[in-house]
Amino acid sequence: MDRRRFLSTSGMAGLGLTRSSLWVHAGDQATRRVRPASRRSVILLWMAGGPSQIDTWDPKPLRPVENRGPFSTIASAVSGIRLAEHLPLQAAMLDRFTIVRSFDAAGSDHSPGRVMQTGNPLASPRRNAAGALYPAMGSVVAKFRGPNQPGLPAYVAFNRDPNHVPGGGYIGMQYDPMNGHRAAGLPDYEGFGRLMGQDAEASEALRFTLPDGVSLDRLDRRRKLLGGLDRVTSGIDPTGTMKAIGHFQQEAVDMIVGGRARDAFDLSQEPEQVREKYGRQLWCQQALIARRLVESGVSFVTVDLTMGINAGDWDSHGDQHVFGGISTGLKPLLPVFDHLITTLVSDLEERGLLDDVLILALGEFGRSPVMGTQKGFTGGRNHWPRVMSMCLAGGGLNHGRVVGSSDQSGGEIHSQPVTPFDLAATVYRHMEIPPETTYEDTSGRPRLIVEGNGRPIGEIG
Numbered sequence: 001m002d003r004r005r006f007l008s009t010s011g012m013a014g015l016g017l018t019r020s021s022l023w024v025h026a027g028d029q030a031t032r033r034v035r036p037a038s039r040r041s042v043i044l045l046w047m048a049g050g051p052s053q054i055d056t057w058d059p060k061p062l063r064p065v066e067n068r069g070p071f072s073t074i075a076s077a078v079s080g081i082r083l084a085e086h087l088p089l090q091a092a093m094l095d096r097f098t099i100v101r102s103f104d105a106a107g108s109d110h111s112p113g114r115v116m117q118t119g120n121p122l123a124s125p126r127r128n129a130a131g132a133l134y135p136a137m138g139s140v141v142a143k144f145r146g147p148n149q150p151g152l153p154a155y156v157a158f159n160r161d162p163n164h165v166p167g168g169g170y171i172g173m174q175y176d177p178m179n180g181h182r183a184a185g186l187p188d189y190e191g192f193g194r195l196m197g198q199d200a201e202a203s204e205a206l207r208f209t210l211p212d213g214v215s216l217d218r219l220d221r222r223r224k225l226l227g228g229l230d231r232v233t234s235g236i237d238p239t240g241t242m243k244a245i246g247h248f249q250q251e252a253v254d255m256i257v258g259g260r261a262r263d264a265f266d267l268s269q270e271p272e273q274v275r276e277k278y279g280r281q282l283w284c285q286q287a288l289i290a291r292r293l294v295e296s297g298v299s300f301v302t303v304d305l306t307m308g309i310n311a312g313d314w315d316s317h318g319d320q321h322v323f324g325g326i327s328t329g330l331k332p333l334l335p336v337f338d339h340l341i342t343t344l345v346s347d348l349e350e351r352g353l354l355d356d357v358l359i360l361a362l363g364e365f366g367r368s369p370v371m372g373t374q375k376g377f378t379g380g381r382n383h384w385p386r387v388m389s390m391c392l393a394g395g396g397l398n399h400g401r402v403v404g405s406s407d408q409s410g411g412e413i414h415s416q417p418v419t420p421f422d423l424a425a426t427v428y429r430h431m432e433i434p435p436e437t438t439y440e441d442t443s444g445r446p447r448l449i450v451e452g453n454g455r456p457i458g459e460i461g
Contacts, residue, residue: 038148038432042431043301044117045341047312048113048164049112049311051366051388057099057101057391061082066371070379077092081099086331089342090338097400098393098399102415107121109124119425120134120421123166139169140433145432145433148297153298154175154300156298158186158290159179165302181286184265185265189282264289279339283303283340286303294356295351295353299431305333305337314330316381317374321380325380341359341391359393365388367381369409370409395430404460418457422455424449
């Protein structure tokens with residue numbers, strides 16, 4: 001029996017809470033170390049497909065056009081640092097950002113995103129048969145920290161393609177992310193900004209209600225009955241599926257009864273001027289909900305900045321490619337991203353939350369330093385894991401600087417390499433999870449959540 005059918009015919013259906021109505025969960029109470037004393041959280045802006053470092057955060061204006069690309073550059077609020085011309089808002093407030101120009105993405109690919117989102121180069125299923133089992137950083141946070149407030153999920157993801165965001169893997173599917181897009185009742189899009197026949201204004205969190213005819217008393221009786229069944233079947237559950245479903249059931253009930261999650265996902269409770277400030281583009285509305293979630297007590301939120309499936313909108317191979325090239329594909333994305341990330345940072349700062357929320361923006365890898373090198377494509381750049389750029393904001397870090405550098409062409413690391421291990425160390429230090437924390441793989445072998453001598457990016461440079 002496949003996973004979808006199992007979930008629809010087992011305990012979730014017995015509670016009247018099927019996967020199509022609500023499939024939500026958070027950290028395991030039994031494995032949570034301590035109730036968090038702080039309200040720290042992470043928002044990951046996932047740029048699926050791999051944004052070009054040269055055409056965003058690491059421009060090369062003095063190089064030949066086939067290297068520097070079609071964009072001009074602009075000065076920033078930090079002396080000596082220039083960005084691509086289509087990021088003017090971020091450039092104007094670059095003192096609130098850290099740019100990493102020397103990220104080593106070796107081993108990363110369109111799995112997609114597992115290497116970066118797990119903080120481990122071994123997490124590529126294309127290169128490692130067990131790659132898909134390495135837990136996402138959000139899943140590790142869910143297991144070892146949990147939500148900042150009870151009645152909320154620990155790990156939420158807004159994504160159209162389920163393969164864009166990894167889950168619990170070795171530590172269990174109960175630490176997979178909750179589907180925030182469905183929970184918030186957001187409309188579906190097909191491609192960049194094209195609705196799939198639904199109301200663009202849909203914003204109510206419709207999935208946090210009991211089914212018709214199910215009262216709280218009746219729900220409690222069903223839950224007790226299922227608890228007895230779980231004890232009977234626990235000995236025949238080698239995959240942990242029944243255990244995970246038990247967690248799903250408990251968390252679903254807690255969220256419905258408590259009401260905190262329903263309110264956090266409900267955009268209709270947000271003042272109209274704030275919604276307008278973020279803008280009606282879907283990514284921007286998801287970023288606004290992400291702010292509402294971390295403000296309410298969710299620990300880790302991933303916003304998948306793509307409308308596409310498989311690789312993703314930032315996969316700028318060329319004008320003939322489904323996602324276009326640098327001018328035809330990347331250029332339309334940058335103003336939306338520029339507005340989204342600066343609005344999010346400003347909003348968190350105004351609310352006094354910026355030091356508590358670590359914001360990350362990155363994709364799988366960089367793009368090739370020479371344009372049009374992929375056979376059959378013009379005007380784009382190929383995959384380039386040798387070096388990529390990313391940016392950070394918030395998290396109490398010392399911003400307004402660049403970490404590392406690439407060489408003259410932007411194709412190799414020149415100084416201060418940063419690895420996925422360092423990214424994991426950065427996230428876990430911020431979330432107050434000791435780097436020596438371990439989990440067990442399927443063979444019972446302990447594995448560190450931070451491998452490869454990873455150290456926080458704030459300590460590099």
